[in-house]
Amino acid sequence: MSIIKVFAPAKVNLTLHVTGQRKDGYHLLDSLVAFADVGDRVTVMPAPAPRFEVTGPRADGVPTDNTNLVARAAALFGIPVHILLSKHLPASAGIGGGSSDAAATLLALSDLTGDTKLPEGATELGADVRVCLMRQAARMRGIGEDVIPYHDLPPLFAVLANPGIAVSTPAVFAALATKTNPPMPKKLPKGLKTRGFIDWLATQRNDLEAPAIDAAPVIASVLQALSSLPGARLARMSGSGATCFALFDTEKAAQDAARGLSARQPDWWVEPVRLS
Template sequence: MTRLTTRAPAKINLTLHVLGRRPGDGYHALESLVAFAGAADALTLAPAPALSLTASGPTAGPAGPTADNLVLRVARHLAERVPGLRLGAFGLVKRLPVAAGIGGGSSDAASALRLLAELNRLPLDHPAVIAAARATGADVPVCLEPRARMMRGAGEAIGPALGLKPLPAVLINPGVPVPTAPVFKALGLQVGDKLAGAAHPAIPPDADAETLLAAIRSARNDLEAPALSVAPVIGTALASLRAQPGCRLARMSGSGATVFAVFSDRHAASRAARAIAAAKPGWWTVATYLR
């Protein structure tokens, strides 16, 4: 069989409500509308007797040791659950920023599962594939089929694909890694605590941009304030987006430091990305679509 290829797109939390911290396992219970960007890592799989991974690309170094990469971890989890699983040599090209609130490692792992499922003729809803995704990380299940949908619980409850119309957007990462743990710590919830706040709005399937923005404008990212206390530059990045003509909504994704803005059209998004990149050449700035 020839080499298999796929993309590992950035996961963007258009909303992120923290409901509380579960008494049983201590995990934070979330409710989040997730979409996926055109910006992505790339992954290949060449059938081979032994499992291996080669990483390259501009952010391969910050991603950490190859031996601990989530691509290898998820492959091992699947091999434990599927006797005789065919494996191979993965090639990962890292382009997305690391520790950035856009699920880069989780999307890489989900992409590895897609390739292994294709190689072994397993459906993506196979129990072993789902179990391997959950065992690898909370965000891996939602990245398995990267289309806009609701995610609830600690990532284990995945809603149906929503079929949202593509949203012209700009993503910014100001170059400061923000690990998730310190942000949740700054949120300050103890096991069993609940976080007050308005309920998440209903998201109509197949919504156009106007309908979607009207629905989520009153929503929020509950991790934005604690992330700002960890990395104040997030506020600077948000302000730079909100100052651009055509910006409809700007918010932080995940636990930061990546922020995004939805724009009125692709031309406004491209102009904004060029202006911000010129003013802040050290930032990762990209115009894209969210789907």
């Protein structure tokens, strides 16, 4: 029996510029996205009838019906399969867990069926699904449909931190004071080493940070804690929150900082990661 296992990495928005809003209400973005070496795991195998299970340290509260993007992604193939989702990422956390899980499910079922063409509706499952299918650093624009690989990301080491709260993405977008903000530069930097690239990132933004802090003031505390870590070069929120990250020059600095933050905040989800 074929058993397909696919890793579903956390998505981190290194930048997130909100550049406009369409008449249908969808917001336009310009975001530089990278993927971490932590994430969920999706296992797919043939079955006589559809079956979907969620396990893992972050399984509590994760739906197993068709409100879960994993179930919806699997349904697009029209074949019965047993899916096991092992949850390691916090939910509603601004790191694309649901979209990455859906993308991993699409890739797993594509491998299982031998069909390299994704079914109709696959990329409409969510705005981040297309970039999560790419699984590498990319510039994402529009409402997520314009995704261009970014091949000049230097080695980046980060600490991810989430205080254990869920943030409503629609509520954060609704509270955004200015809907039309400047995009990133037309041409992104090339050839920068880690330190220079972090310096450039510091000149960019996450436009959702302020409304997210208004909705969940603890995010400001997370950013302050990350900024105060030894060796932290830049602290920023990912997506619509509440996960934030700090960037470091070296892997060891990130690992040491993560250990210290975990000791001080044992109830937070804290992970040292490499971004690519």
